[in-house]
Amino acid sequence: MRVYYIKDRSIIYILTAIICLVIIFIGVKIISNLQSEETTQKTVDVVEVFTGNKENSIVIDESEDNIEYQSIEEPNFFMMVLGKSNAFIRSIYNEKYKNSDLLSRLKQTYMIDLEIDQKILKTQLPAIVSMTNFDNVKLGNRLSIANRSSNKANSYEELETFNELEVESGYSPLGNIAFVDDKYEEAIPTSAAGISRDEAMKAIESMAKPKAISVESNKPYVMIYHTHATEAYAPVSGARSEDKKYNVVGIGDMISEELNKRGHEVNHVENYHDQPSYTGSYGRSLSTIKSQLKKEKNLKVLIDVHRDGVASDASYYDKAKKESVIEIDGKRVATFFMVVGNDTPNRDKIVQFSNYIKTVSDMLYPGLCRKPVMKPYGKFNQYMSDYTLLIEVGSNLNTIEETRETAKLIGEVLDIALRGITQ
Known part of the structure; x- marks a missing residue:
């Protein structure tokens, strides 16, 4: 009995990778076929994006042949791999990132912008919410208000971030801040x-x-x-x-x-x-x-x-x-x-x-x-x-x-x- 040895082991690694991709491709095809058979009921499938954040996912709504999905926040390696083997996932990936160049991806990954929604601002920073009527405040990695104008009045380093919000188009004074009513509480x-x-x-x-x-x-x-x-x-x-x-x-x-x-x-x-x-x-x-x-x-x-x-x-x-x-x-x-x-x-x-x-x-x-x-x-x-x-x-x-x-x-x-x- 003869035993054959392969000197170049890189061939084995390549073959293994190909087999893995084929398995993934077959698995995706099976799932896709199962979904297409359930045409009588509305289905919502979620393809998880492996970023550790459950909110970053693609939601697919197939009711009445209308496909909708929730935008994910950043490109993902697994999405790119799956996109190579499945046209549907690739179309979603391209739709999200077709205008995303290398520089913008680097900025998204390393500049770390902080998003604060209005609910958080109302409870933690009432002084800001009292001056504004917007949905989100975007703060850069230096925690300064993003997109400040080049006006000289805004160039003073003493202008405050959390105490005085720079709003170019004006402000809504105090928003929903409530004043005392006629029924005083006991002092x-x-x-x-x-x-x-x-x-x-x-x-x-x-x-x-x-x-x-x-x-x-x-x-x-x-x-x-x-x-x-x-x-x-x-x-x-x-x-x-x-x-x-x-x-x-x-x-x-x-x-x-x-x-x-x-x-x-x-x-x-x-x-x-x-x-x-x-x-x-x-x-x-x-x-x-x-x-x-x-x-x-x-x-x-x-x-x-x-x-x-x-x-x-x-x-x-x-x-x-x-x-x-x-x-x-x-x-x-x-x-x-x-x-x-x-x-x-x-x-x-x-x-x-x-x-x-x-x-x-x-x-x-x-x-x-x-x-x-x-x-x-x-x-x-x-x-x-x-x-x-x-x-x-x-x-x-x-x-x-x-x-x-x-x-x-x-x-x-x-x-x-x-x-x-x-x-």
Whole structure:
């Protein structure tokens, strides 16, 4: 008996591959024939795409000889192999990727774009959804808004991603954000009566606080301004208003007035930086800051007054509504909090200043100031001074009356806090 040896084993590998392809071809043919025999009932077959994502599949609807399929996200090796052996699968593959060149495939594979649908945005990023009426936001691999215009206003690196969405065609103010109704919930009373002004002044002498700043008392050293000046309170409909009787500009007036009558020189800038459009608001407010600092070197404390927005279908809506107002001396008062941008280079100084303001507020009116919020992205122009505050005074869940009460108390808190660090 003779035994034959094949020296070139590559022939075996080739034959094995051919056999495997033939088996696959036969299997596909058998499945196809089985499907064609079931002509009396509607069938929906799903050809899984082997990417690990069950949502990436081709759906074939053969009812009434009408073939429909769901687009898959990227080319797949197994689809290409099957496409070589079956004309039907090849036609689907070509339909999806006939216009996909090598560069676009590389971009899809390696640039990793992030798709966030509106439902996620509503629950996790209400500030964005409140400004938009689109279905999807596409963020590039650097987490910056895709397709920004080349307009110089958008070239400021300080423009924010999650706080200020760049929308070239305008925006739908606050979308489905709900305002308070006539049936008020019971306000949360303060946890303690708080201490007196004199006691607070004495307490901050020995407490840890920001580095003292030297100012000329006869010149403005505090600047109050509004990046989003049209943010308004109930009963205004539409959530935005240019009437300062109902928006944050009016609240800034009251804070400024409270500080002035306590001996602090304040420059209140009433520019509407979110006009003519919301896009570029931070770029415009940055220009104002630089202009004012150039005119008055004594300006050290920069306060950007905002109004928070909570979407009606946000997962934390009920909690936010409950915490939106407290009762002080028998009056309903809106709560407030500070925001810090994680990307600002002087973040630690801003955090320290914000915590200092909260500490003073807690001594006087426990519960009035909520915990400062660190945004995951953004600078919010806070690098222009180590004594910068972005204050969210109330929200769309508050009335203008509740917020006016807050403005008076914020003026008192700032008076004591600033006296503790100025010389």
